[in-house]
Amino acid sequence: MTAPDDAVATPEAGVGEPDDAVTLPVAARRPAATPEAGESTPDTGDVPDAGDTAGTPEAGDTADAADAADASGASDASGVEAGAGEACPRCGSSVHPGEFFCEGCGQPLDGAGCVRCGPAPVDPEGYCELCGLRQPSESDHAETEAGGAAGVSDRGLRHSRNEDAMALVAADGVTIGVVCDGVSSSPRPETASSAAARTGATVLLEALRSGADPVTATRTALAGAATAVAALGSSVDDAPACTYVSALVGTDRVTIGWAGDSRAYWLGAAPTPPPVPGTDSDTGPMPVPDSDSDTGPMLSPVSGSDPGPVPLRGPALLTEDDVVSPGLLSAWLGVDAGRITAHVGEFAPEGPGVVLVCSDGLWGYLEEAADLAPFTARDTPLEAARALVRHALAAGGRDNVTVLVIPFHPPPV
Amino acid sequence: MSDQPLFTLDIDQNKYLPTGGREIHAILTVEATGPAERVAADVEAAEVIIVDASGSMGGSKIVEARQAAQAAVETLRDGTYFAVVAGTHEATKIYPHRAGLVRADGRTRKDAAQALRGLRADGGTAIGKWLRLAAELLADHPRAVRHAILLTDGQNNESAEVFDAALAHCAGTFVCDSRGVGTDWAPAELRKVADALLGTSGFIRDARDLTDNFRMMIESMMGKAVAEVALRVWTPQHGRVKHLKQVSPTLSDLTGMRAAADPLTGDYPTGSWGAETRVYHLCVEVPAGAVGQEVRGAWVRLVRPDTGEILARGNVLAQWTDDLALSTRVSPGVAHYTGQAELFDLIQEGLGARAAGDLDTATARLGRARRLAEESGNDDTAKLLAKVVEIDSGTGTARLRRSVDKADEIALDTGSVRTARMRRDPGEPGSSDGRSPAG
Ligand SMILES: [Zn+2]
Ligand SMILES: [Zn+2]
Numbered sequence: 030m031t032a033p034d035d036a037v038a039t040p041e042a043g044v045g046e047p048d049d050a051v052t053l054p055v056a057a058r059r060p061a062a063t064p065e066a067g068e069s070t071p072d073t074g075d076v077p078d079a080g081d082t083a084g085t086p087e088a089g090d091t092a093d094a095a096d097a098a099d100a101s102g103a104s105d106a107s108g109v110e111a112g113a114g115e116a117c118p119r120c121g122s123s124v125h126p127g128e129f130f131c132e133g134c135g136q137p138l139d140g141a142g143c144v145r146c147g148p149a150p151v152d153p154e155g156y157c158e159l160c161g162l163r164q165p166s167e168s169d170h171a172e173t174e175a176g177g178a179a180g181v182s183d184r185g186l187r188h189s190r191n192e193d194a195m196a197l198v199a200a201d202g203v204t205i206g207v208v209c210d211g212v213s214s215s216p217r218p219e220t221a222s223s224a225a226a227r228t229g230a231t232v233l234l235e236a237l238r239s240g241a242d243p244v245t246a247t248r249t250a251l252a253g254a255a256t257a258v259a260a261l262g263s264s265v266d267d268a269p270a271c272t273y274v275s276a277l278v279g280t281d282r283v284t285i286g287w288a289g290d291s292r293a294y295w296l297g298a299a300p301t302p303p304p305v306p307g308t309d310s311d312t313g314p315m316p317v318p319d320s321d322s323d324t325g326p327m328l329s330p331v332s333g334s335d336p337g338p339v340p341l342r343g344p345a346l347l348t349e350d351d352v353v354s355p356g357l358l359s360a361w362l363g364v365d366a367g368r369i370t371a372h373v374g375e376f377a378p379e380g381p382g383v384v385l386v387c388s389d390g391l392w393g394y395l396e397e398a399a400d401l402a403p404f405t406a407r408d409t410p411l412e413a414a415r416a417l418v419r420h421a422l423a424a425g426g427r428d429n430v431t432v433l434v435i436p437f438h439p440p441p442v
Numbered sequence: 443m444s445d446q447p448l449f450t451l452d453i454d455q456n457k458y459l460p461t462g463g464r465e466i467h468a469i470l471t472v473e474a475t476g477p478a479e480r481v482a483a484d485v486e487a488a489e490v491i492i493v494d495a496s497g498s499m500g501g502s503k504i505v506e507a508r509q510a511a512q513a514a515v516e517t518l519r520d521g522t523y524f525a526v527v528a529g530t531h532e533a534t535k536i537y538p539h540r541a542g543l544v545r546a547d548g549r550t551r552k553d554a555a556q557a558l559r560g561l562r563a564d565g566g567t568a569i570g571k572w573l574r575l576a577a578e579l580l581a582d583h584p585r586a587v588r589h590a591i592l593l594t595d596g597q598n599n600e601s602a603e604v605f606d607a608a609l610a611h612c613a614g615t616f617v618c619d620s621r622g623v624g625t626d627w628a629p630a631e632l633r634k635v636a637d638a639l640l641g642t643s644g645f646i647r648d649a650r651d652l653t654d655n656f657r658m659m660i661e662s663m664m665g666k667a668v669a670e671v672a673l674r675v676w677t678p679q680h681g682r683v684k685h686l687k688q689v690s691p692t693l694s695d696l697t698g699m700r701a702a703a704d705p706l707t708g709d710y711p712t713g714s715w716g717a718e719t720r721v722y723h724l725c726v727e728v729p730a731g732a733v734g735q736e737v738r739g740a741w742v743r744l745v746r747p748d749t750g751e752i753l754a755r756g757n758v759l760a761q762w763t764d765d766l767a768l769s770t771r772v773s774p775g776v777a778h779y780t781g782q783a784e785l786f787d788l789i790q791e792g793l794g795a796r797a798a799g800d801l802d803t804a805t806a807r808l809g810r811a812r813r814l815a816e817e818s819g820n821d822d823t824a825k826l827l828a829k830v831v832e833i834d835s836g837t838g839t840a841r842l843r844r845s846v847d848k849a850d851e852i853a854l855d856t857g858s859v860r861t862a863r864m865r866r867d868p869g870e871p872g873s874s875d876g877r878s879p880a881g
Contacts, residue, residue, distance in 0.1 A: 146679070154757070159706075160677030161728065161737035189736035189761055212610075 097199050162169045163189055172411065175199040178206060178278075179411035180433040181418045185390055186426030188213075193220035193388045193431040194271075196230035204278045205233050206433040208291050209254075210388040212270040212361055221258045221269035225362055229254040229275050244373050245250035247286035250275055251371045255288075255362045262364030270363030274348060276384045278435045282338045283347075283384055288360040288369055290350040292392050295341045296402040338377035344398035347374055347384075383410065383436050387417070390430035394421050410434035447474035447667050447717060449744050451754035454775035457761050458768040462730050465684065466739040468758040470722040473841030474668070474715045475774075484587040485667055488523040488543055488618075489660070490576040491515065492787045494594040495528040499563040503623060503649050505842040507593055508558045510652035514591060515554045517660040518546040523586065525579050526554055531599065533575035541714070542582050569598045569631065573639075577612045585748065587666045587714045588616035591659050593652070595624040598631050603832030605631075609638035609811030613699070617641045618657050622856070623649050629855040636859075637694050640713030642671060645856040647849050665716035668746060671753065672709040673722065676741040679706065681728040686710055689779040690721035692859040693786050709747070723779050723861075728760055736761040775864055778818065782861035785814050785823065789858040792831075793851065809833065809840020820862035826854040 069304040116123055142148040149159035156163055169184040169191055176199025184191040192211030198204070207229040211218025232253035236246035254273055262268035272289025285293045347371065351360035360370055381406045395401055395417070404420070414432045421430040455468035470676065491514050511526060518524055523543035528534045537557035538544035580588040598605055614620075618639035620632045623646040632643035646652050675683055688694040700708035712720070726740045740758035745751065763769055780862070783791050792807030808831040815824035829850035833840050 138708055156738040156741075156757075157678075159679050161681070161739060162731070163738070184734075187763060187765060189734065273703040 044137050087295055140367060142332065150186070152281065166190060171195070172415070173197050174411055176204050178204045178411060178433065178435040179409070179414050180206065180208075180431070181411070181414040182431040183390075183418050183422065183426075183429065185429050188429055189218060189309035191429045192218045192222055192271075193302070193390065193429040194219070195386075195431050195433055196225040196226040197433060197435075198230045198234055200234055201237065202238065202280060205230050205275065205433050206384070206386045206435050207233075207254075207275045207280070208252075208386045208431050208433055209271040209273050209362075210289065210291050210429065210431070211390050212272070212358065212363070212392075215270040215363060215365075216267055217261065217269045217337055218271060220261050221363060223269035224257040224261060225254040225271050226274050228257040229273060233275060233277060237277075239302040243279065243282065244375055247275055247277055247284050247373050248371050249290065250287045251369075251373075255366070256363040257368050259364040259366075265365040268363040268365035269299070270361045270365065272358065272384055272388070273362050276386045276435060278384050280438070280440050281377065283341070283378060283437060284373065285347045285376070285384075286373045287348045287369060288351060288362060289358055290352050291346040291348075291388045292350070294385040294387075294398045294401055295345045295347055295378065295382060296385055296398065296405050297341060297343050297345075297378065299382060327405055338375040341376045341378040341382075343378070344402040345375060346398050348372070378437050378439065381436070381438055383413070383434050385417075386433040386435070388429060388431040390426075391417055391432050393428060394424040410436060446476075447715065448476040449671075449715075450475050450804075451742060451744055453742070453756045453758060454752065454773045455758055456768075456771045456773045456776070457598065457736070457759040458758050458763045458765070458771070459730075460769040461733060461762060461764055461767065463762065463769065464727050464730050464759075466723045466726050466728065466758055466760045467773070467776045467780075468545075468726075468740070468786045469689070469773065469779055470673070470724055470742060470756070471719065471775075472673075472712075472722070472754070473719045474717055476717070480855060482573060483519065485520065485669070486523075486583065487664065487666070488580050488583040488586040488588045488616075489504070489518060489663065490512075490525050490527055490543075491656075492527045492529050492533075492590055492592040493558075493561065493565055494530075494567065494571045494596065495534075495561055496530050496567045496594075496596055497563055498526050498596045498624075501563075503595060504561065504563045505780050506649035506652045507623075508561055510593070512555045512558050513653040514656040514660045515546070515551050515558075517657045517664070518551075520547055522546045523583055524550075526557060526877075527572060527575055527579075528561055529567070529569070529572040529592075529594070531568045531571075532565070533571045535575065535579070536561060544578055555616035555860070566599045567594060568600050569594060569597045569635070570600045570605045573612045573618065573635070574608050576618070577615050580616045585669065587669045588661070588665045589641075589666075590616055590618045591656060591712070592618055592620040592632075592635065593618070593646075593656075594622055594627055594632070596626050597628045605634075607635060613638050614711055617663075619663075620644075621646050621652075621655060621659075623652065625852055628853075629852055632856075633859065636692075636871040640694070640711060641726040642692060643856060645849075645853050647853065649794055662716070663714075666714040667717075668715045670716050670747055671712050672745050672747050673712055674703060674707060674709050674743040674745045675726075676707045676743075677726050677739065678728055678737060681726055682740065683708065684725040684727050685723070686725075687723045687783065688712070688720055689723045689782060690719075690861050690863055693783060693861060694859070696713050696722075707796070709745070712815060713781075716856075721775075721779065723776070723783070724758060731760070731762045733762045733764050762786060774788060778864040779861065781814060781818050782820065785811055785818070785861075786858045788814065789823075789827070789854060793855055796830075805831070805840050808842065810870065812840065818862055819865060820860075823854075823857060826850070826857045830854055 049155055100143060143151060143157035143160060143162060144164060145162045146157060146160045147158050152158050152166050171182045173180045175197040178197055180195045180197050182191060182193050182195050192213060194209050196207045207226045209222035209225040211222040229250045233246050233250035236249040241249060258271060272291040274287040274291040276293050279283040351358060353359045385401060406416050408416060414434045417432045418430050450473045452471040453468050491511050493511050499507060506724050524546055525535055525543045526537040528536045537554045544550050576590040618635055619641040620635045621631055636643040677683055677685050685697045688696060696710045699710055703709050724740060728737060728739045731737055737760050738757050739760040741756060743755045744753040763840055788807045788811035792811060796804035812824060812827040812831050812833060815827055830846050831840055831842055
């Protein structure tokens with residue numbers, strides 16, 4: 030690999046020529062449609078819908094996915110072709126028998142009626158035609174587990190819907206987690222986060238299977254997610270948008286990719302050792318490999334000289350927010366985003382621990398890695414994720430909250 | 443209908459309600475743009491020109507009225523159906539001589555002018571009868587843009603019951619713009635006509651301006667491209683529309699005009715439309731919800747009753763929050779137009795108190811009105827108020843002017859329905875969940 034950092038607008042650019050900054054004119058984007066992740070990489074047939082249906086009993090629908098992937102996504106739109114005959118009357122997504130909510134548009138399926146007044150019809154915008162209540166969607170509170178990892182996403186207390194999305198995939202000995210936070214000032218932000226999380230996880234696994242190294246796969250996935258989100262917007266004035274952060278947790282390293290202000294943390298289980306000369310202290314954010322920040326020598330594991338992954342010990346922030354000022358993003362996914370800078374960092378934990386991936390609904394209340402660490406030290410990943418979400422809700426729940434907890438186990442020596 | 447104006451509906455509101463809150467306010471801006479003028483030329487139009495011919499119109503007034511009616515006839519587009527009615531204690535069609543309306547062309551315009559020359563001033567004033575005759579004549583053209591101009595110089599001699607019954611009979615069948623000339627007519631009576639028949643009322647201070655004013659009214663009517671548009675408002679079960687008022691360009695309360703479309707939905711008529719913008723203030727009451735819950739408090743659609751076509755739609759939402767910073771915010775549009783409605787009330791109360799000899803109340807109301815008019819950018823109304831109430835530049839104390847021209851008082855009374863448009867404030871947070879063109 031060359032520079033750790035490049036501009037991505039299309040997956041092709043990300044895969045083939047990582048150094049090229051590509052900005053597609055709006056007219057060149059695909060028309061808005063349900064994005065199909067498979068289209069964005071060359072290996073479509075390899076892992077159909079890997080991040081899609083797994084994690085539910087029906088995962089076996091797709092042969093490849095069934096044996097390979099133990100995965101689930103919180104806000105998934107199943108591929109349209111995957112349908113078992115029935116389709117959502119609102120968005121056309123395929124619907125499995127017995128499902129209460131459409132996975133495509135998140136609205137209750139017919140027959141479900143209104144959660145407040147019973148069998149009243151719910152209109153296509155999601156409002157009860159009798160009492161007017163906006164129906165809670167499946168993503169209001171979602172929990173997911175894959176491999177040994179877990180995720181929880183919650184609407185919070187102040188928002189009427191959950192515009193965060195998450196995807197978690199465990200396959201081939203790696204775990205992939207993606208968290209996306211819909212930009213609430215954009216139209217239909219929940220469609221952006223949902224498409225980005227699903228596409229990111231799927232493309233990342235596909236890229237690994239086609240032989241890409243973790244950094245390239247991470248970058249390709251972010252590019253694929255960017256393309257999927259861009260396709261949801263018809264113009265810069267109608268541009269669903271979201272943040273993106275992915276974590277690829279393998280047996281010897283952790284690879285993080287992001288755009289925006291959703292974060293990843295390393296919460297090492299090992300006690301904090303004394304600072305090692307040449308690295309930052311353990312309490313502050315890790316030096317983030319990012320060629321855009323020409324502020325001096327950086328530990329750049331993926332730079333041309335390839336010094337290797339950044340070693341990790343005690344709790345540390347692995348990402349650097351893309352913000353102009355607090356709350357004002359400088360990078361996001363969306364047709365209005367222009368040139369998207371994909372940040373990628375590669376890390377080598379020196380002991381066991383967990384990778385925490387989250388939206389600002391969590392870190393807005395609990396920011397320091399050292400303060401997050403106790404939550405994951407004792408509990409199972411699912412209990413830890415729940416406890417962190419509960420903490421954010423108890424602190425006010427002003428925003429949607431999404432937390433993924435992915436354990437890292439170093440290989441036996 | 444392929445070619446018709448493009449209607450948009452923009453909704454400005456703060457959807458956040460405090461715990462237990464039930465009342466939602468929203469400002470609906472309806473704009474018709476596009477091919478209105480071109481389309482209007484192909485739209486059937488029917489016009490009745492009603493000229494007061496009561497005894498008080500004698501002298502120069504009847505001469506000016508004849509000329510104004512003639513100018514109106516000349517302004518009619520070829521093919522428009524029309525008639526001229528002389529109003530006294532009776533309603534008399536003076537042209538055409540045969541039944542019904544007649545198509546405008548060179549010959550009929552000339553014949554109408556001839557008939558107008560015979561118009562004499564004699565008799566009383568029965569506005570309800572005049573309107574009933576207009577309704578009867580226009581009933582033969584149900585698909586047309588139907589309109590009447592009404593000119594009067596005196597107070598109606600009919601009882602309130604008779605007058606109200608006539609207005610109710612005519613409501614929804616045509617739009618009427620009325621004008622008062624001289625200082626012996628009652629602005630409140632013409633305001634009633636304007637409210638019931640979805641038109642305007644106005645004051646012609648100088649009879650010599652009648653001709654220009656009539657010509658302008660006809661030109662505006664000739665620009666109407668859609669005969670009737672209704673605001674269709676759905677509210678949830680156990681909710682209701684508390685009020686729906688037009689707030690721009692003039693104030694007019696539509697609340698009482700609701701026609702039920704289904705148990706949860708009512709249609710409110712708005713009359714005919716050319717290329718124009720009108721603003722409405724909707725207030726709905728809904729059952730209180732839990733913090734975090736969101737409901738659609740009103741689903742607003744703009745419909746053409748003749749075709750059933752939905753021209754635009756939008757949601758008025760309510761979401762409960764315990765965050766006072768959110769729930770106490772008032773949307774700029776709601777604040778502005780609430781102020782304009784208050785201005786109208788202050789002027790009406792002030793003028794009423796002044797007429798009743800309660801000068802303290804009159805001074806207080808009109809003084810506050812003048813300050814509010816100035817603050818809200820309603821310069822026209824501020825100027826009218828300045829003729830009636832003066833404010834000491836040193837002490838800020840309001841004082842009624844000792845002698846007020848009767849015409850100035852009528853101008854203020856009539857003009858108080860005109861509101862100032864809100865200064866454009868693009869990108870205001872909290873504005874609009876529901877902008878949508880037809881589709
Ligand atoms: Zn659906
Ligand atoms: Zn309901």
